[in-house]
Amino acid sequence: MELEKFTYDNKHAKMFIYASIVFGVIGMLVGLIAALELIFPNLSAEIAYLSFGRIRPLHTNAVIFAFVGNGIFAAVYYSMPRLLKTPMFSNLLGNIHFWGWQIIILAAAITLPLGLTQSKEYAELIWPIDLAVVVVWVVFGINLIGTILKRRTKHIYVAIWFYIATWVTVAVLYITNNIVIPVSFLESYPIYAGIQDALVQWWYGHNAVAFFLTTPYLGLMYYFIPKAANRPVYSYKLSIIHFWALIFLYIWAGPHHLLYSALPDWAQALGVVFSVILIAPSWGGMINGLLTLRGAWDKVREDPVLKMFVVGVTAYGMSTFEGPMLSLKSVNALSHFTDWTIAHVHIGTLGWNGMLTFGMIYWLIPRLFNTKLASLKLANSHFWIATLGMLFFSIPLYFAGFTQALMWKQFTEEGYLAYPNFLETVTQILPMYYLRAFGGTLYFIGMLLFVVNIIKTVKSGSFVRYEEDGAPAQPKVHKAKEGWHRRLEGKPIQFTVLALVAILIGGLVEIVPMYMVKTNVPTISSIKPYTPLELEGRDIYMREGCYLCHSQMIRPFRSETARYGEYTKAGETVYDHPFLFGSKRTGPDLARQGVKSLPNYKPDSWHYNHMVNPQSLNAESIMPPYPWLAEDDLDISDIAKKIEVMMTLGVPYPEGYAAQAEADLKAQAATIAQGLRDGGIQVENDKEIIALIAYLQRLGTDLYSESGK
Amino acid sequence: MKIVMHSLEQISGVAIYPIIALVIFFVFFMLVGYMVVSAPKEYIDEMSHMPLDENDDLPTDNHN
Numbered sequence: 001m002e003l004e005k006f007t008y009d010n011k012h013a014k015m016f017i018y019a020s021i022v023f024g025v026i027g028m029l030v031g032l033i034a035a036l037e038l039i040f041p042n043l044s045a046e047i048a049y050l051s052f053g054r055i056r057p058l059h060t061n062a063v064i065f066a067f068v069g070n071g072i073f074a075a076v077y078y079s080m081p082r083l084l085k086t087p088m089f090s091n092l093l094g095n096i097h098f099w100g101w102q103i104i105i106l107a108a109a110i111t112l113p114l115g116l117t118q119s120k121e122y123a124e125l126i127w128p129i130d131l132a133v134v135v136v137w138v139v140f141g142i143n144l145i146g147t148i149l150k151r152r153t154k155h156i157y158v159a160i161w162f163y164i165a166t167w168v169t170v171a172v173l174y175i176t177n178n179i180v181i182p183v184s185f186l187e188s189y190p191i192y193a194g195i196q197d198a199l200v201q202w203w204y205g206h207n208a209v210a211f212f213l214t215t216p217y218l219g220l221m222y223y224f225i226p227k228a229a230n231r232p233v234y235s236y237k238l239s240i241i242h243f244w245a246l247i248f249l250y251i252w253a254g255p256h257h258l259l260y261s262a263l264p265d266w267a268q269a270l271g272v273v274f275s276v277i278l279i280a281p282s283w284g285g286m287i288n289g290l291l292t293l294r295g296a297w298d299k300v301r302e303d304p305v306l307k308m309f310v311v312g313v314t315a316y317g318m319s320t321f322e323g324p325m326l327s328l329k330s331v332n333a334l335s336h337f338t339d340w341t342i343a344h345v346h347i348g349t350l351g352w353n354g355m356l357t358f359g360m361i362y363w364l365i366p367r368l369f370n371t372k373l374a375s376l377k378l379a380n381s382h383f384w385i386a387t388l389g390m391l392f393f394s395i396p397l398y399f400a401g402f403t404q405a406l407m408w409k410q411f412t413e414e415g416y417l418a419y420p421n422f423l424e425t426v427t428q429i430l431p432m433y434y435l436r437a438f439g440g441t442l443y444f445i446g447m448l449l450f451v452v453n454i455i456k457t458v459k460s461g462s463f464v465r466y467e468e469d470g471a472p473a474q475p476k477v478h479k480a481k482e483g484w485h486r487r488l489e490g491k492p493i494q495f496t497v498l499a500l501v502a503i504l505i506g507g508l509v510e511i512v513p514m515y516m517v518k519t520n521v522p523t524i525s526s527i528k529p530y531t532p533l534e535l536e537g538r539d540i541y542m543r544e545g546c547y548l549c550h551s552q553m554i555r556p557f558r559s560e561t562a563r564y565g566e567y568t569k570a571g572e573t574v575y576d577h578p579f580l581f582g583s584k585r586t587g588p589d590l591a592r593q594g595v596k597s598l599p600n601y602k603p604d605s606w607h608y609n610h611m612v613n614p615q616s617l618n619a620e621s622i623m624p625p626y627p628w629l630a631e632d633d634l635d636i637s638d639i640a641k642k643i644e645v646m647m648t649l650g651v652p653y654p655e656g657y658a659a660q661a662e663a664d665l666k667a668q669a670a671t672i673a674q675g676l677r678d679g680g681i682q683v684e685n686d687k688e689i690i691a692l693i694a695y696l697q698r699l700g701t702d703l704y705s706e707s708g709k
Numbered sequence: 710m711k712i713v714m715h716s717l718e719q720i721s722g723v724a725i726y727p728i729i730a731l732v733i734f735f736v737f738f739m740l741v742g743y744m745v746v747s748a749p750k751e752y753i754d755e756m757s758h759m760p761l762d763e764n765d766d767l768p769t770d771n772h773n
Contacts, residue, residue, distance in 0.1 A: 157759040236757035237745045485744040509726040
């Protein structure tokens with residue numbers, strides 16, 4: 001048959017690799033700084049832009065969307081043309097995709113330290129950047145589907161199915177979770193509130209793990225492990241089954257992030273069941289990856305690429321076993337809000353995403369530059385340092401998690417909390433934080449070795465921009481009658497639609513009843529909207545990332561109600577746009593911080609002094625200082641607009657209240673500031689800290705005002 | 710439409726949705742399973758060799 005000649009353009013694969021490396025270094029360095037700030041709370045030198053609450057989102061966004069994101073695109077732009085025997089659909093779209101994505105990352109790197117955030121984990125970016133993400137994602141999608149449509153092969157290899165599922169699902173998740181009403185160019189409030197917002201966010205958050213960190217990397221695995229081992233995938237049949245099972249089941253598992261929360265029980269149960277079933281397809285992928293190396297284990301001893309793939313896929317297996325275990329309610333009761341979660345996540349990211357990225361780049365760069373890897377020895381050192389770094393990072397945090405959870409739950413024989421002072425449970429696990437920072441340092445050193453090796457390799461070769469290939473012009477025609485699945489996978493659009501249907505079923509079943517069933521969120525008559533000053537304080541709470549270390553979700557356990565007060569009800573959160581449950585307790589829960597009758601209550605003056613200098617009140621505290629809150633004036637220029645947006649969202653302020661909001665705000669601020677001045681603290685009415693104190697003192701009080709506790 | 714909306718507003722009926730979804734998943738899973746089991750060997754071989762079917766004339770030996 002006549003062979004058609006065509007060329008592959010390696011330019012975009014190379015550019016995405018470089019971007020992945022550069023942002024990998026930055027993202028990991030920021031993570032290391034964040035880890036050190038948890039040990040040395042004054043490390044940020046009182047510079048707002050460097051405080052933990054602002055750089056933690058920078059770390060997560062940089063490693064997820066910049067390091068891993070660019071890694072995904074490198075894999076896609078390299079493997080797609082070769083699997084489909086055609087160049088990518090459009091060079092121009094490739095350019096727009098590449099530069100658009102990097103500009104978005106740059107915008108994130110500027111806005112997050114400035115405290116501009118939507119305060120939803122992994123969805124922190126403000127709405128104008130979200131719009132840019134959607135545009136670039138669509139550009140990527142056109143390039144992806146376009147390439148598939150003009151292919152010269154009849155069938156589409158499984159790696160590309162994973163790319164398709166990634167594209168379609170991330171599009172649905174991202175848009176759904178980021179529907180907001182703007183207050184200004186930089187600020188917005190989500191249309192969902194409280195428990196419903198939490199469900200949407202964790203439906204998104206969990207599936208960001210599933211469809212950004214997992215499915216595209218499974219695609220990467222299915223292409224690069226066979227390439228590196230030079231043998232076909234262990235079982236192609238298994239890959240078909242585990243693909244469909246994985247994308248169908250993953251979408252359901254989000255509620256396991258909200259176990260024992262105010263989420264209705266039926267939704268929690270759904271999340272648990274599907275999380276447990278998820279072991280099967282996840283391990284299907286792991287087994288397929290590892291067994292592809294059958295008969296090639298002698299190569300694994302020598303080849304750093306295969307070593308990294310083996311550790312990466314093994315970490316995937318461990319992580320996807322641990323995940324379902326963590327979603328069992330009895331285990332989650334212990335693990336949730338502790339460092340256990342952080343350990344779990346980093347087995348996945350440092351192991352699965354990190355190692356697979358390194359392996360792929362070590363394999364690709366010598367090929368793109370027609371040379372050999374500069375130093376096998378250095379790559380092997382990187383492998384060992386990274387593996388040890390991952391273990392030194394995670395194992396101490398497991399112990400930190402168990403220890404702290406058990407201390408939180410410990411009662412004395414007399415029936416009192418054994419460790420009523422939260423800080424005791426923090427100082428107990430601080431040595432583990434040192435070890436974690438050590439592990440992170442090791443991993444980062446490995447990253448630097450990687451960079452050196454790649455630079456040397458690039459310098460030793462010359463870039464092969466175009467590669468020639470040939471294939472028959474028309475897709476091969478199968479004479480035998482084809483099964484429906486084979487016909488389906490020959491039709492990318494229908495395939496994409498079916499993948500979309502598969503993920504929508506789970507999403508809709510979970511989310512629609514939450515909105516439709518009125519009894520899911522029982523209303524509580526004493527719950528009132530925030531005052532304008534409290535609303536401003538809440539915005540500061542979000543800006544400073546307080547929710548990253550303080551939860552606002554008291555679970556229905558005796559150990560929690562004894563420490564924090566009455567457990568959180570769904571109906572208490574109905575005016576919370578967005579919800580601020582948090583997912584980690586580095587400090588105590590704040591859901592009932594304002595209730596005077598509870599043991600954790602603190603007066604205004606305590607909050608003031610604590611915010612300015614936490615260590616002056618608790619020498620061992622690891623909370624960073626926020627002196628700028630006492631120095632900076634509160635910006636109230638948007639308050640009327642904020643109230644209007646809240647009213648649009650259904651928060652029942654009286655008609656025309658927006659006009660009155662500023663006066664009310666000033667009156668409340670004057671009262672609080674006067675109280676502080678009476679106590680000997682020199683502070684003006686219009687400082688940011690006044691609003692934050694107002695918010696903290698409001699937390700949880702409505703429920704108590706009704707029952708008269 | 711009214712019937713759908715009405716049944717959605719009652720918590721008592723909520724269990725039907727996950728059950729329907731599970732049934733859809735199960736049926737689909739069985740179909741995929743059947744398709745996979747009955748797929749001809751040549752097709753599976755051809756597919757699994759796809760990443761390897763290339764004119765990869767660049768060096769594959771990384772030894773120093």
